[in-house]
Amino acid sequence: MTEPTGTLAKAYAPAEFEHEIYERWVAADVFAPDGAGSRADWSKPSFTIIQPPPNVTGSLHLGHAQRTTVEDLMIRHARMTGRPTLFLPGLDHASIAAQFVLDKILAGEGESRASLGRERYLERMRGFVEDTRTVILSQQRRVGGSCDWGRLRFTMDEVSSKAVREAFVRLYRKDLAYRAEALVNWCPGCRTSVSDLEVIPTPETGMIWRIRYHLVDEVTGNPEAASLTVATTRPETLLGDTAVAVHPDDRRYAALIGRRVRIPFVDRDVPVISDPVVDPAFGTGAVKITPAHDHDDHETGKRHNLAMPTVLDDAAHIASTGTRYDGMERYTARSAILEDLAARGDLEGEQAHEMVIGRCQRSSDAVEPRLKTQWFVRTAPLAAAALEATRSGRTTVLPERFEKVWEHWMTTIRDWNVSRQLWWGHRIPAWYCADGHATVSAEVAGPDACEACGAPAAKLTRDPDIFDTWFSSGLWPFSTLGWPDATADMARFYPGAVMETGYDIIFFWVARMMMLGIEMMGDAPFHTVYLSGLIRDPYGQKMSKTKGNVVDPLGIIDEHGADALRFGLVHGATPGNDQKFGTAKVENARNFANKLWNATRFVLGARPVSIPADAPRRAPDPARLGPAERWVRSRAAATVSAVDRVMADYAFGEVTRLLYDAIWSEYCDWGIELAKVRLADGSLEDADREATWWTLVETLDTYLRLLHPLMPFITERLWEALPHAADDPELLIVAAWPAARERDEAAETEVGTLVELVRAVRNARADARLEPAAWLPLDVFVEPGLAASLESLRPAVERLARAKPLHWHDTREALHAAASGLAVIAGAAEAIVSTGAANPAAVQADRLRLERELAAAEHLWEAALARLADEAFTSKAPPAIVEGARARGAELAGQVARLRERLGRGT
């Protein structure tokens, strides 16, 4: 349904062409750098965008749409400059998030992880992922992402799996990965360990209890009546206590250090130790030590060589204590223990307590510290290398302030627990023999024998755990290019150029990519980290499914078009700053698109009959250009360089602002309005009208190119309808980015004066409440230098100011002698609107307006005079500034004088 050049539907209806345009790009094979329709110049450096692969857990939200827009606009811009570009799309298997979602679905069907078993569960997961994947990919297309679909990757595909195995083996061989028993964050709901980042500290009001531990008679070994009172928020863990700690300088307890106390119920006698970690002012100054279930206590336990009995199982039920509490859920056990303590008189008291509970990011369960043997990545050397990359400037973080956060996190980083007791993910390629030796292998089939004792493969068992999902995400910039194989893509597209993501995953993802990228590839994976702000709802709340305030980008696209959504998401946004998102922005962007659509319709319809409909685009004849044409071209030149400048600074919000103003306030409001006059002027020759029209076409062509990265669909559609130059490609998406051009200062001054004059006349007429449509005589004085060009714009002044007849005057005196009416003082011009028959109301309004203008001008003039009188200013400020101030002062002086004169006042 391709429409012929030169025709456009009457109304802007994005739904009618966006899909078709996208299909055309796909058919032309322009997304891939080496696609059939690509015009990439391989002598230029390649440009790769690293996109966070969306989770396969559901559908995309506005945040994704924003990411895709920002990434896509950078790619489109780079593509138009001729660089080979790679925008590689992908999906992340998101192991814990995906399992969380699937578990919920299964629960609704009366099934569970346990009831299905590992194989059937994974089968089910693959089906689920197949569905979500289709939804997600189509959403990205609707937004207009010009991704190279042929290179689509999934973090669970075979290429990625191979990279994961290889990376892990390399880390292991360099002792950067190790297996150890350590205290990990255990989520009883998800039944897996999670990383430090996935534990969300949540402030809550809990209770703190004071419990008496009786001292043990050192001779008889029997408990005494005397006791020591500990304060705790976790009474149930006393079953795992192996000491009580006090501060070494705490005189209250000095005599007790070295004594033993009896732990209730388990009847274990444990030492009273001294350790500076204890704050004597907190609680009772005595702390029960549970090394297997508390991070602090674990450290204390290591310092004092304490036993570390585990008393909670995977479900956070009490286990292996030999007490009646075994099998009880942790909070049930807590109540039971408190009750029993009270019964024996050992519960001294309780009080409310503000505290911070670590909760699972996914399930919100209170995370339980537990001792587990798991795999860890040694982060210190990796982090040091990552820091070196940012400190040396090889990788830049935008906005800059995030480098501080980055520094802090990288310097305090702890080893990364990568084992997860989940099923959906990359299985850890480690095998164990009966003696517990670990053998790590990148082979799918596993090792032939135990590395340590030679036990045969048949006797080895594979680690049941999988990797933290971010382990494979961290390999993304190169696993997607075929690593560890030396592929052509690897050579062409690594390292990437820009990594774009929200600042909320800087540690989860960016940090891991940097560490693993440098380690595996020897070079940081990208030179720029561009951190977007988060999209919030109109009330500033983070969008989340549970709050129900998630906005579906497809709904907005259906209503207003993808271009409006994209423009609205970028307009007025700055990197790293969150934005509240309401539909007003999209509606404004949609109106802008509509404006552009109609402007193009006008241009197409205004083609002089002397130009054939199928004439190729050509530059306007310089000899035939009037001030208006020169002005339009100069403004476009100004916009090109301004856009180039802000694009280089990644200031995309500024790009939208510049183009919005240039297209709407300049091109449409004045460029087209001025052109209308000339195109309708029968007194001109064909060549003059042709030059005007070609100017409109040429400038519109430039603006469509500049706007294309932001609004790809409408610009492609409109560009298609315009006449093209011989060397233009078929599609705008691969057309050349506009080259910088010379400004025309004279034309800008000339038309600037016209604009000022017309505005001032309109203002005066509106203030005097004159009939807007009336044609009124206008007498104008302009400064001699501008007279000739203003004369050539006479028809424009007449039409835009509704001025007829229009007379020019060489001097102010002549002007005042010739006419009387509304006074108009506009920079280099001065004018009088004749109101005809006496109109007292108009005269009165005119006078009030002039009074207002005079007051304002006087105020400014005085300020300017004061400034110029200041010796400090004139001697210290740069000459250009002083000169500017002088000129301004003179201008104001003139304005004040003229206004006073009009009002009949002396100076």
Added chain:
RNA sequence: GGGCGAUUAGCUCAGUUGGUUAGAGCGCAUGCUUGACAUGCAUGAGGUCACUGGUUCGAGUCCAGUAUCGCCCACCA
């Protein structure tokens, strides 16, 4: 307990290395069926740039402090 950000028009936000009169969108007021566009046109009202002090000829912009809101990091039971 550290660190960061925000505070500019009624609302949502821009404001590039300090330099004439601080901008936009929405909203508001007034008037327009102008042969591209009422998703529009014209005109206008609306701001002590949170506060205090400092640096400077000159500060929304730089420095110090204060207040309010928000975020990140942090093992006080």
